[in-house]
Amino acid sequence: MSGSSPFEARLVRLVNAYFNATDSPGFAFRLKQSHFYTQFLDVLVDSINPAHYLGIECKSTQANKIYFSSNFSVDKKGEHQVTRISKFIKDTGRFGVLAIELRGSGRGPILNTIFLVPWHHVEAWYNAGQKSIDPIWLSENGYPVLKKVDGVLNWDWVMSQLRQL
Numbered sequence: 001m002s003g004s005s006p007f008e009a010r011l012v013r014l015v016n017a018y019f020n021a022t023d024s025p026g027f028a029f030r031l032k033q034s035h036f037y038t039q040f041l042d043v044l045v046d047s048i049n050p051a052h053y054l055g056i057e058c059k060s061t062q063a064n065k066i067y068f069s070s071n072f073s074v075d076k077k078g079e080h081q082v083t084r085i086s087k088f089i090k091d092t093g094r095f096g097v098l099a100i101e102l103r104g105s106g107r108g109p110i111l112n113t114i115f116l117v118p119w120h121h122v123e124a125w126y127n128a129g130q131k132s133i134d135p136i137w138l139s140e141n142g143y144p145v146l147k148k149v150d151g152v153l154n155w156d157w158v159m160s161q162l163r164q165l
Helices: 006-022 081-092 119-127 135-140 155-164
Strands: 027-030 043-046 054-061 095-102 113-118
Touching (some): 006 054, 006 155, 054 081, 054 119, 081 095, 081 119, 095 119, 095 135, 095 155, 113 135
Parallel strands (some): 054 095
Antiparallel strands (some): 027 043, 043 054, 095 113
């Protein structure tokens, strides 16, 4: 499956707009999928600021849970995507993040929201045999939401919150 999702492109635009608006050093970019290349993560963020040296996996859903069995891939060798991403994050020294876009129409308190989860939580849930990640549970348990505050993305606040979880 080639290409990237609209969510990935939107996230890259939001993060790069933050860097430009705050004169912070950093650059976010997508890693495109290819039949001949292993895509370790969807978005990489490079910066001399260690707080912004990130690897981000993006998942988008319509008010449903993110399932480890169907929303994450397994490669030809039988290795689960969570395991591959965890290795990549460890090998590169990046801080890993799962970005979950909760899409929807109508009115709801958390629809059209981007939740961010530290990757080490995702890895722990997967290794413990948890079946899914529920965005409503994330909301109820204080996981940070990416949004604009006074016209600027709350990126630094979210990164600080993620590292405290």
